[in-house]
Amino acid sequence: xxxxxxxxxxxxxxxxxxxxxxxxxxxxxxxxxxxxxxxxxxxxxxxxxxxxxxxxxxxxxxxxxxxxxxxxxxxxxxxxxxxxxxxxxxxxxxxxxxxxxxxxxxxxxxxxxxxxxxxxxxxxxxxxxxxxxxxxxxxxxxxxxxxxxxxxxxxxxxxxxxxxxxxxxxxxxxxxxxxxxxxxxxxxxxxxxxxxxxxxxxxxxxxxxxxxxxxxxxxxxxx
Numbered sequence: 016x017x018x019x020x021x022x023x024x025x026x027x028x029x030x031x032x033x034x035x036x037x038x039x040x041x042x043x044x045x046x047x048x049x050x051x052x053x054x055x056x057x058x059x060x061x062x063x064x065x066x067x068x069x070x071x072x073x074x075x076x077x078x079x080x081x082x083x084x085x086x087x088x089x090x091x092x093x094x095x096x097x098x099x100x101x102x103x104x105x106x107x108x109x110x111x112x113x114x115x116x117x118x119x120x121x122x123x124x125x126x127x128x129x130x131x132x133x134x135x136x137x138x139x140x141x142x143x144x145x146x147x148x149x150x151x152x153x154x155x156x157x158x159x160x161x162x163x164x165x166x167x168x169x170x171x172x173x174x175x176x177x178x179x180x181x182x183x184x185x186x187x188x189x190x191x192x193x194x195x196x197x198x199x200x201x202x203x204x205x206x207x208x209x210x211x212x213x214x215x216x217x218x219x220x221x222x223x224x225x226x227x228x229x230x231x232x233x234x235x236x237x238x
Contacts, residue, residue: 133171140164172215180214182207182225193224197231204232 144160172179182192187205191214200208207227214225 130175133174134168137164137167137171140167175217177215177217177222180216180225181210182214182227183210187227187229191221191224192229193226194229195226196228198228199232199234200230201233202230204230206230 140160140163144157144164147160148157169179180191182188185207187194187207192207195211198208200206202208206229207225208230209228211226211228212223215222
């Protein structure tokens with residue numbers, strides 16, 4: 016048997032040498048060769064089978080999963096945005112608060128100025144009346160000066176929107192009158208018969224009620 020294998024090997028070697036000498040290639044295995052002279056359908060089928068064989072031998076790699084969004088990064092961005100809005104709103108509120116306090120202070124100052132100015136005129140007239148009374152000790156001149164002060168005082172109140180009202184002869188009104196006493200009189204019961212001090216109001220707001228004495232009706236005579 017060994018002699019037969021050696022003989023076969025020598026025959027194959029001799030064939031290779033003969034092919035090399037004649038310039039021809041050694042024969043290719045039949046199953047890996049596509050016959051060019053075959054029909055187009057058979058050639059296409061053979062090519063497809065060869066591609067399928069190659070694809071089957073290639074290693075299969077698993078596809079990478081899609082990237083997962085970072086929820087923490089999204090939340091951090093939202094927190095940063097909200098914090099920026101908060102800081103801006105807080106700064107605007109602080110500026111508004113400071114402006115409000117400043118405006119309120121200016122309003123108070125202007126209100127005080129508007130209130131004081133009319134009474135400065137009253138003070139000037141009062142000083143003039145005192146000087147006049149010292150130079151000419153005349154009771155009539157003093158009365159005239161006091162009347163001027165009273166007139167100027169009423170004018171100052173009108174400039175401030177303050178109105179004076181009297182209550183004598185009117186029915187007693189607990190919302191505008193303050194009863195200091197009650198006396199019998201020929202007036203109907205509940206009628207204001209005396210006034211100790213007048214009342215004042217600013218628009219619809221009562222500043223001070225009038226202090227009055229109210230009638231208790233005719234005096235009952237004892238038998």
